Amino acid sequence: MAGIAPRALSPGTDIFANRHGCFVVRSDLGCFVWASDSHAPASVEVRSLHPACQGGEHYVGDAAPGSSVCILRGDVVHRATDLSTAPSPDPLPLHAVCCGGDHYAAGGGRFFVIFLARGVVLSVADLTTGAEAKEMPLVPAALHGLYYYASAEGLLAFLDVDGERGLCSHLFSNADCHEVLPVHPDVTSFFPGGLALVHGxxxxxxxxxxxxxxxxxxxxxxxxxxxxxxxxxxxxxxxxxxxxxxxxxxxxxxxxxxxxxxxxxxxxxxxxxxxxxxxxxxxxxxxxxxxxxxxxxxxxxxxxxxxxxxxxxxxxxxxxxxxRSPSPPTHVPLPRADVRPPEI
Structure with missing residues (x-):
């Protein structure tokens, strides 16, 4: 079974969840999808990504129970009330302890910064102040996730491909993995490589x-x-x-x-x-x-x-x-790709 392309091959791709549902961002395509639920959605909508919201390295739901989104570029964070509108013009610097994370997530009133090489999750109340910082070990099963996010209740999850069920969410805590849920095909299809998982x-x-x-x-x-x-x-x-x-x-x-x-x-x-x-x-x-x-x-x-x-x-x-031969040609007539997806 083919896999989902990781962030290195599709920069600007991310997933986050809040009380409004699940969001998958494709900055490279200039749009995102909203799903009422990533596993059994009542609907999946495609929305345009505001030009000023493109080019983010990470997209994170706000830890507060609102609808704003944090867009991380380098060591600064922009906040937008909606990805279809322009973010705040003045970014705020990330606190030093929050810089350099491999993945970021938010839920349950907390932000989570995942450092894969160290095998830890840093939990903070605010990305810009580093307040109430707590560091927890990352369970070994979660070290090789493709994308990470947190539920509105604060339970962390990572995405990985299961040989039988396709793309799945693995819900976990600092102690153990709790549940594995297949991601709905309409959500899977929007990830880089997702079309192959759904259609072959x-x-x-x-x-x-x-x-x-x-x-x-x-x-x-x-x-x-x-x-x-x-x-x-x-x-x-x-x-x-x-x-x-x-x-x-x-x-x-x-x-x-x-x-x-x-x-x-x-x-x-x-x-x-x-x-x-x-x-x-x-x-x-x-x-x-x-x-x-x-x-x-x-x-x-x-x-x-x-x-x-x-x-x-x-x-x-x-x-x-x-x-003159009944055997098909062996020459491939199209140029090789540099794996950067096209814009629309």
Whole structure:
């Protein structure tokens, strides 16, 4: 089973929860999703991330029982009442004991700073003052989580991929892991690599779109019409709704998520290829003529490069290749990706 890409391959991706629900941020895509519950949501909404809220290293719900969000950049914190609006213009410095955390979380009136190398969780009342600091050991099972967050009640959780249940939340304390809950597919799909967990890993392959042959013993000149598909099959990837007029269009979000998925390494369900230069409009058929002289008993195979998820083709590329062999080409016609997901 493919995995979810960690923060190092998708900077600006984070998850947090508060009394209003669960939020998954994709700063690289300029949007976030809100779910009433990450495990069995009544609804999942896509919302636009305000430009001034993009580029955060960590996104943390406020420890107070309100709706504000803390955006951490370097050693400072910005507060926003909502990720769809601009944060406060004047950031506050993090207290020295709170700097350099691998992950940040908030819940139950406390902030949590997770230091994986030291294997500890620092609990504070305020990130800027370090007040009421308490350090606790991190249970060994929680050392290899992909993303961390805390429930509104203050119970910590980390996300990891289970071979049978897919992406799961592992609820834990400083003493033990308490419960494992599968993350709903509509929430999973929004994480980098999540589409592969829900729909199957990405693939790229050459498909034969035309075979022409000369069954005679003499050369055979002629013109042959080739019909091929070009473009993107607009498949519904998840049951997301648009919450506002400024929310990204479902079609645009689907394209951005697919481009990001295809760019990821195979370990995260991708193929490591750039696809932004391909035709991403709705799939259409194109005709092309080939004039050729077929030699006696000769066969020619026309191939087209196709990308998809699982077993379903989703993107018909413009790359064509003609061979005399029934074996598909081995050349990959698209450039390698640098694993930075596209913006929408």
């Amino acid at each position: 890993p990405a693939f790229g392959t050459w498909e034969c779109v035309k075979l022409i042959q000369n069954d005679t013993d003499v050369p055979l000149p002629g013109s042959h019409d080739i019909t091929r598909k070009v473009g993107h099959i607009q498949e519904k990837l998840a049951n997301w709704t648009d919450s506002t007029a400024s929310s990204p269009r479902a079609a645009d979000l689907a394209v951005a998520l697919l481009q990001a998925q295809f760019s990821l390494p195979a370990a995260y369900g991708g193929v490591g290829l750039q696809t932004e230069q391909e035709e991403w409009e709705a799939v259409a058929e194109e005709d092309e003529s080939l004039r050729v002289i077929l030699q006696p008993r000769q066969k020619l195979y026309w191939w087209q490069y196709v990308l998809g998820l699982g077993h379903k083709p989703l993107l018909f590329c413009r790359s064509l290749k003609v061979t």
